[in-house]
Amino acid sequence: MGNQEESLPHRAQDAGEFIAAMRHLKERSGLTYRQLERRAAERGETLARSTLADVLRGRTLPRPELLAAFVRACGDDHRLEGWLAAREEVAGRAAAEGSATVRRTSPHRSAGRKPALMVAVAATVALLLAGGVGAWQLYAPGGGEPTGKAGASRTAGPPHLLQSSAPSPPSAGSGRLSGWVRIRPVTAPRLCLTDGRVRDRRYTPLVAVQRPCDQVAPQDTLLEPMGGDSYRIQWHHPDYGMGCLKVLSRGPGAGLLEPMDDCAEDSRFHIEPSGPYVNGTYVLRVDGQGCVGIRGSGRSEGTEAVMERCVGKGGQVFTIEPAR
Template sequence: MTKVANQRERSPREARDTAELAALLRNLKDRSGLTYRALEETAARRGDVLPRSTLATVLNGRGLPRPELLAAFVRACGDGARVDEWLDARARIAGRTPEPVDRPPAPVRPAPEPDAPTGPDEPDPDVPVATAGSAAGPPGQRPRRSWRRTVMFAVPVLAAALIGLWLVAAPGGTEEDRDTGDRTATATAQPNPTTLPPNGYVRLRPVSAPRLCLTDGRLIDGRYTPLVAVQDSCDSVAPQSTTLEPLGGDSFRIVWHHPDYGKGCLKALAEGTGRGLLEPWDECALGSRFHVELSGPPGGNTFVLRVDGQGCVGIKGGSTALGAEAVMGRCTAADHQIFVIERI
């Protein structure tokens, strides 16, 4: 393991508060010489879960890391012999008894604090984006997240000014769009309530499998361990809730809310083993901008979800099976790329 020279090894006993603990953790990461991606991969090889999406939050000192996340981070940095010392420091700062960590942690994706900054404190050139999720289950098995309570969240309301916005599409789309063939039609000149999706809490149902809804889950083949967008029975989605956060015109963020993991915005991954998948990120400012384009007559409820330069969201292979993943692909207007968006 590569170590960064001239950095003093500091004891977690030095930490007096959350900010100082975060500073020590940053020091530990620097001494390890590992990137966010390398830390996540090192943890996975040990059977730990260390989602990159939460590392920036932890290292920024925006909150105490959960005990299992702290232990996984310390082990991945090569300081496993002092895990108990780190956990003692965390418990001391939290003002309670240390929580035992003696097995690979359960799925965890902590929610960001409401007033937290939106960007990571330490950009890592080796990591294009931060992933969210938790440990993979046995191959072929797709564990479900455990919900304990229902939480209501404030839902952005579309401003009346949207009616007056004009979207002018460049002829033929951008060069990147033309290369990927991801435009199905010219952008609407004047969005209005008959061409926009409903606001409030919604469900997204693929036309190819109308009894199923987009929700979170893990890949059946286990090739990518974090939670991603899959299709599952609409009856199994609750109490997870979905909203569309307006960004102007026909652009929206797809936002998932749930009591244990908080708010996550879907990101269309552009590279790595998760390329083409949709993953919920804690840092919503990094989430993808989806063009939600009407796929039928005005006033209808079927839409195409397109991301500039990456194509359209669809169910892989047009599968109607439970757990089939949503993927980005060349826009074809096939049923598996068209979604019913209905208000709940």
């Protein structure tokens, strides 16, 4: 837990220090990105965890409405006015310093720097091209290991889990599945089941939707056998951590599938073949709730996954294959 003094916004002299104060507030709250997003949604506010993660690892001031949603979600409501005032002060100081810099810089000086700047940019581009994967690793968000596919073998797990022992990838012809996988609806084979937002915005937290398979990274999907044909479906993300899919049974998100931080809240999915095992196609059934299906067997990007009466065809049939 962070020291409360470190999250006092009025002490910030620039955007970097202000963002650092926001990070300390999040640490002091003890809440994950997913929990903060859910708390904001309960207030009718939007606090996308992907956007918040970008803000907290950057050096750019957040929009006032995002800052307000974040502070309230962290339980720091009583200091909200102070946070907003401090943000405006930092923004004003940066604008004033920028204007002063422009006034101090003559046209002749600016023109004199252009060739040197162009040479520096060209050298940097050449270095990045020569560095290949090394350049990706150097500029990976948050530092440390790269989060793209160039970083590590999928059979070893995603980069942020390399120190853990990962199950072996599934074999399409076997009766038992486990490991890092892609789940693709047969009605839209170029799309994969991953996180996204419902189109009508009736529920703001991230839920299961279908999106292009090449846009799923850096999130990874893990099937964890729980006995028999029962599985836990885990999503792993370097920023958001691990979430286990749960079928929501009430409220505005009823029927949707949401990743939960606490895997004790998850749903157990019976993954049953929809034909011979060698086909690699399955239905995902949850006791007493039905089968997972793409709403209306839709083929378009962003269509959400929902619980439906089991019919075993159309958008309820999925291909499960090793992640490559």
